[in-house]
Amino acid sequence: MSFKTRKFQEGRDWKNFVDLEFQTMKTLSDVHYQELVREHPDKTEEELIVAYGKSLKDEFDFGTADCQIFVAEDKDERYAGHVWVAIRNSEDSWDFERPVWIYDITIHPDFRRKGLGKQLMKQAEDWSRDMKRNIGLFVHHQNKPAISLYQNTGYHIKMIPLSKSLVDTERSDTVNLEFRRMENKDQSWLDEMGFRLFKKKVRFSKEIQENIILAKYQEVCKKIQSKEKAVRYIGVNHQDTPIAAIWISEAQFNQDFAYIDEILLDSRAASSQVQEDIFQQLTYAADDLGKEKIYILLHRADCFEWEIFQEHDFKVPGFFMEKRLI
Numbered sequence: 001m002s003f004k005t006r007k008f009q010e011g012r013d014w015k016n017f018v019d020l021e022f023q024t025m026k027t028l029s030d031v032h033y034q035e036l037v038r039e040h041p042d043k044t045e046e047e048l049i050v051a052y053g054k055s056l057k058d059e060f061d062f063g064t065a066d067c068q069i070f071v072a073e074d075k076d077e078r079y080a081g082h083v084w085v086a087i088r089n090s091e092d093s094w095d096f097e098r099p100v101w102i103y104d105i106t107i108h109p110d111f112r113r114k115g116l117g118k119q120l121m122k123q124a125e126d127w128s129r130d131m132k133r134n135i136g137l138f139v140h141h142q143n144k145p146a147i148s149l150y151q152n153t154g155y156h157i158k159m160i161p162l163s164k165s166l167v168d169t170e171r172s173d174t175v176n177l178e179f180r181r182m183e184n185k186d187q188s189w190l191d192e193m194g195f196r197l198f199k200k201k202v203r204f205s206k207e208i209q210e211n212i213i214l215a216k217y218q219e220v221c222k223k224i225q226s227k228e229k230a231v232r233y234i235g236v237n238h239q240d241t242p243i244a245a246i247w248i249s250e251a252q253f254n255q256d257f258a259y260i261d262e263i264l265l266d267s268r269a270a271s272s273q274v275q276e277d278i279f280q281q282l283t284y285a286a287d288d289l290g291k292e293k294i295y296i297l298l299h300r301a302d303c304f305e306w307e308i309f310q311e312h313d314f315k316v317p318g319f320f321m322e323k324r325l326i
Contacts, residue, residue: 001074001111001114002074002075003072003073003074003080003111003114003116003119004072004073005070005071005072005073005119005120005123006070006071006073007068007069007070007071008062008068008069008070008071008082009071010062013069013071013079013082014053016071016079017069017071017082017084018049018052018053018056019049020079020081020082020106020108021052021056021104021106022048022049022052024104024106025052028140036048036051036052036055039051060086064086066086066087067084067085067086067087068084068085068086068127069082069083069084069085070082070083070085070120070123070124070127072107072111072116072119072120074111078110079108080107080108080110080111080116081105081106081107081108081111081116081117081120082104082105082106082120083102083104083105083120083121083123083124084102084103084104084105085100085101085102085103085124085127085128085135086100086101086103087099087100087101087131087133088100088101088136092159092297093216093220093223094198094201094202094204094205094216094220094299095202095205096202096205096206096208096216097133097206098133099128099133099134099135099136099205099322100124100127100128100131100133100134100135100136101135101136101137102121102124102135102136102137105117105120105121105124105137107120117149118153121153125323125325128325129325129326132326133325133326134205134206134322134323134324134325134326135322135323135325136158136320136321136322136323137150137155137320137321138318138319138320138321139318139319139321140317140318141316141317141318141319143318147319147321150321150323151321153323154323154324155321155322155323156300156321156322156323157300157319157320157321158204158205158299158300158319158320158321158322159297159298159299159300159319159320160297160298160300160306160309160316160318160319160320161295161296161297161298161316161317161318161320162295162296162297162298162306162309162310162314162315162316163257163293163294163295163296163314163315164293164294164309164312164313164314164315165292165293166283166286166287166291166292166293166294167292171284172280174235174277174280174281175273175276175277176237176243176271176273176274176277177235177236177237177243177244177274177277177278177281178235178236178237178238179233179234179235179236179246179277179281179284180233180234180236181231181232181233181234182232182233182234182245183234186234186242186245189242190232190234190242190245190264193245193264193266194217194221194245194262194264195213195214195217197262197264197301197302197303198213198216198217198220199213199217200301201299201301201302202216204299204300204301204322205322205324206324206326224247224249224261224262227249227250227252228250229249229250229289230247230248230249230250230261231247231248231249231285231288231289232245232246232247232248233245233246233247233248233281233285235274235277235278235281237269242266243265243266243269243274244263244264244265244266244274244277244278245262245263245264246260246262246263246264246278246281246282246285247260247261247262247263248260248261248282248285248286248289249261249289250289250291251295254293256291256292256293257291257293257294257295258285258286258289258291258293258294258295259294259295259296260282260294260295260296263278263282263296263302263303263304264303265278265303265304267303270303275304275308279312282294296309296314
């Protein structure tokens, strides 16, 4: 079966677009669907779809040049699916530009397993190349087939959002490392290790000159230091040699969370017990901030694999994936 793709026309396509977005969201029992039902408990499904369409228009400006929807039709011009892309509306500290973001790609049930998903992905990537940007997306942790598909077409896991609720923190001494607040004598080690890691994060997405990366890293550090609640801990061995560091603060998106700004670890001294000491200190540091939850946006270049966080009861909702196009 062949399909043609074209640009979205609001008057012609809006109802099909919203209907398909809603049904996909409902099938996945997405958190946005659950919130919609909670907000409108007495509405029929048709009324929920209308409310959902209104919320989309309130949240997104579909009329800008930074946003595009491509619609797929069969030979009889039946609406078969769409891909919705836009330049991401936020950026992370290690990004020098916002990538194109696939907000959704969804296929009508009647047209699935016919190669349309790959066709729409190619359309999205072609548009990203025209915009001279990389392309990214979010995929749910349990959606193994989609993760495999994306990896086989050049996407790589870039970031993993991880969170954990803390309960009844019981304290005991760490085994290999002693953690203390940073002192002036630690600054050169922190600067060297922190910049080395930050440079890896930047160059995961784009080649940038080292002096430019350094300037940005220094700017990021100043922003963290300016936070009202930000504490930097150093983990030293029995010879008082720095091995690890934790920078933690109050999350700006939610005051209930402690936010892990940075974890540093000298790979030459890495061991399972050192890792345990670090996770133990993360819990204590969050507790010292008076927080009951802890969050980190783990980058693939970080010194820990996301599975280790999962072993320590951190929740993994999904993965931010990216494909380099520039």
